[in-house]
Amino acid sequence: MSELVYIGVGSNIDPESHIPMAIDRLRQQLDVKAISPFYKFPAMGTAVGQDDFINGMVLVETDLTPEFLKFNVLREIEYELGRNKDISKYSARKMDLDLILFGDQTITSLNVPEPEIRTRPYIYIPLLDLSPEIVLPREHVMLANQVEEMALNPNMVELK
Numbered sequence: 255m256s257e258l259v260y261i262g263v264g265s266n267i268d269p270e271s272h273i274p275m276a277i278d279r280l281r282q283q284l285d286v287k288a289i290s291p292f293y294k295f296p297a298m299g300t301a302v303g304q305d306d307f308i309n310g311m312v313l314v315e316t317d318l319t320p321e322f323l324k325f326n327v328l329r330e331i332e333y334e335l336g337r338n339k340d341i342s343k344y345s346a347r348k349m350d351l352d353l354i355l356f357g358d359q360t361i362t363s364l365n366v367p368e369p370e371i372r373t374r375p376y377i378y379i380p381l382l383d384l385s386p387e388i389v390l391p392r393e394h395v396m397l398a399n400q401v402e403e404m405a406l407n408p409n410m411v412e413l414k
Contacts (some may be wrong), residue, residue, distance in 0.1 A: 256317045257357035258287070260384070261328065262309065262368070262377055264350040266297065269308035272335055272348045273413055279331045280312055280351075288313040290380035293408035298374075304346045308411050311354070311380035320356045320364055328353065354381065358391040367391055372400050379408065 261280070265272045273292065280286055292310035297303065316323060328351040333339070336348040354368045354377060367390060371377050378401050381388065388397050 256315050257359070259314050259316055259323065259356050260354040260381055261312045261314060262350070262352040262354045262380075263292075263312055264307050264309040264352075264376065265348055266305045266307040266346050267336075267348045269411075270413060273308060273310070275335055276331055276349050276351065277312065279334065280314065280327075283327055283331075284314040284316055284318075286312060286314050288384050290383040292411045292413050293376065293379060294411050295376040295408050299344055307376060308413070309376035309380060311377075311384055313384050320353065320359065320361050320366060323356075324353050324364055355388075355391070358389075360392050371397065375401075375408065 263273060263276055265276075277286070277289065290311040292308050294306045295309055296306055318327065329337075332349045332351055337350075338345075341347070352368065353364060353366050354371065356364075356366050359366065368377060371381070371390070378397060382398055382401075386398060389395065390397055390400065
């Protein structure tokens with residue numbers, strides 16, 4: 255049975271070239287239904303001081319298992335595009351592909367839905383661009399009603 259899956263896409267090392275390459279690879283392996291606008295966000299947490307990140311969201315439909323999708327598709331694309339397996343999750347990166355939502359499933363071992371979905375504008379802004387009425391699986395509430403006012407107002411980035 256196929257599921258609608260939201261994949262977060264981000265980079266802060268040459269994102270103008272790495273993001274289009276990642277999207278091309280996603281299209282080669284998955285049924286891409288929609289791509290959000292991409293936005294520039296400042297680095298957060300321990301990543302403060304790094305170059306800004308460019309982030310967006312890709313909606314796919316797949317019959318792959320969540321584990322296979324994460325470890326055999328998304329991670330392989332990251333490694334192909336130069337992700338270092340040994341870096342901290344807050345390090346600068348050429349490509350970051352995150353499984354944000356997998357249908358209405360809750361998969362604790364994979365942190366799906368993404369636990370920080372309500373507090374990270376780089377996740378919820380592009381997600382709401384794609385699906386303004388999306389309902390969070392665990393709580394069965396609309397995401398738009400759960401996030402703070404989008405005061406951040408990120409800069410949209412045009413990628414080729």
